[in-house]
Amino acid sequence: MPLPRLAPIPTPDPVYAHLTDVHRLDHVPASPTEAHPLDHGDASLPADVHRLRHPVPRTHGSLALAHEPEALPAPGPMPDERRLRALAQALAEILAGRRPPQTIQNRLSAPAYASLLRAGKMIDSTRPPWVGVPRVQHPNDDTVEMCALVRCTPRSRVLAARLERRGVQWVLTEFETA
Numbered sequence: 001m002p003l004p005r006l007a008p009i010p011t012p013d014p015v016y017a018h019l020t021d022v023h024r025l026d027h028v029p030a031s032p033t034e035a036h037p038l039d040h041g042d043a044s045l046p047a048d049v050h051r052l053r054h055p056v057p058r059t060h061g062s063l064a065l066a067h068e069p070e071a072l073p074a075p076g077p078m079p080d081e082r083r084l085r086a087l088a089q090a091l092a093e094i095l096a097g098r099r100p101p102q103t104i105q106n107r108l109s110a111p112a113y114a115s116l117l118r119a120g121k122m123i124d125s126t127r128p129p130w131v132g133v134p135r136v137q138h139p140n141d142d143t144v145e146m147c148a149l150v151r152c153t154p155r156s157r158v159l160a161a162r163l164e165r166r167g168v169q170w171v172l173t174e175f176e177t178a
Contacts, residue, residue: 092129097121125152
């Protein structure tokens with residue numbers, strides 16, 4: 001079976017080859033029905049060029065800037081119980097030495113991540129830790145505090161964490177275990 005051969009790509013025709021008068025290109029018709037000075041009918045246009053139906057705003061030596069203020073992104077929704085439990089589970093596994101801390105680095109603030117690295121292995125257990133249902137408090141719209149029981153042998157622990165809204169993302173800013 002012969003292999004397919006590669007054919008050279010043909011050079012494309014210049015898109016603006018039909019435009020000859022460069023000085024008249026910046027004319028914007030007063031109304032959509034007014035003819036453009038270079039309008040020779042659709043027959044003169046290549047098949048892949050489409051004429052604009054609405055006038056394009058012109059700027060002379062300046063930037064076309066929007067005058068309305070930039071809209072801020074909508075704040076992220078409150079984290080649900082399932083996601084909070086998954087974050088607490090990952091944190092407990094890191095504190096037990098069963099997961100590398102880099103796996104949740106993007107969910108922690110820089111001081112919290114540094115604190116996690118300093119903490120090292122805090123939970124001694126013969127089995128993987130299991131995090132129960134978190135108890136959640138909302139001190140304000142941009143803060144979530146939670147605590148959860150971490151079951152591990154030979155003794156259980158408690159994990160507390162604080163998350164703050166940073167733009168559209170929730171970031172763990174503080175944690176504590178006992």
